[in-house]
Amino acid sequence: MNVLKSFSLLFEDVLSIAFPNNCVLCHQSLFESEETICYQCIQSLPLTHYYKHIDNPTAQLFWGRCEIANCASHFFMNKHNHVHDLIHLLKYRNKRTVGVRLGKLIGTKLKSDESIFTKQDFIIPVPLHFKKERLRGYNQSFYIAKGIGAATGWNIMENNLIRQKENISQTKKTKYERWDNVDGIFKLKNSEKLADKNVLLVDDVITTGSTLEACVHALKKASGIKISIASVATAGD
C-alpha cells in the first residue's frame, strides 16, 4: 500500500471517529431518519431488481448445480461504484453497521409486494471458517442477516451450519469434479431443526456461486428444506 493510500485510509478513520453520525460514503452529516448511509448515497446504488424475477441472472448461476427456491443479488458492484466501497468498509474496515444498513434495504425489498420471496423461517449467514472469523473479529454476512431480520421479522439461525474447510477452489471444473470440490466444506450440525423449513442463505457478494453451492449441499441434509439465497452484490454495471 502506498503512503498516499495509507494516509487517506487513516484520514477516513479519523473522520468516522470524529463524526460518527456522518454518512460512511460522502461524510455529510446524517438526518435523524438516516442511518449509516445517507439517502442520497443510497439512491446512487445500482439496484438489480432481481428480487422481482424468478429467472434472474443470479438464479441462473445455480441452474443444473443445486436446487434453489428463490435467489437474488440486490446491487451491481464494480470497482468504481459505491457498492464496492461499502463491501470494502464492511469486510475490511470493521464497519459492521454497513452490513446491517444494507441488510435492512434488502429485507424491505424481499418483503415487498413485488417480491418473489416467501416468508422465511430462518436466515442463515454464510459462515466463515473459525480461523478467518477470529482474524477479522466478525462474520460480515451475520450483520447483513441481522439487517434483513430487522426489516422482515425473520429469525437468524447461527452455529448450525458450520464451515469445516477454509478454501474452495474457484477454477472451472466438470459437474462431477465440482460436486467433489464442494462436498465437506460446510457441515450441518442438527438437520432436524431445519426439516421442512424455508431458509434464506445470506452472503455479501456472489461471484462463481461455489461457496453458496457448498452451503446448499450441506443444508440439503435436512429433509424437505427449501433454500433461497440473498446477496448484497453481484458483478455488473
Ligand SMILES: [Zn+2]
Ligand atoms: Zn452519503
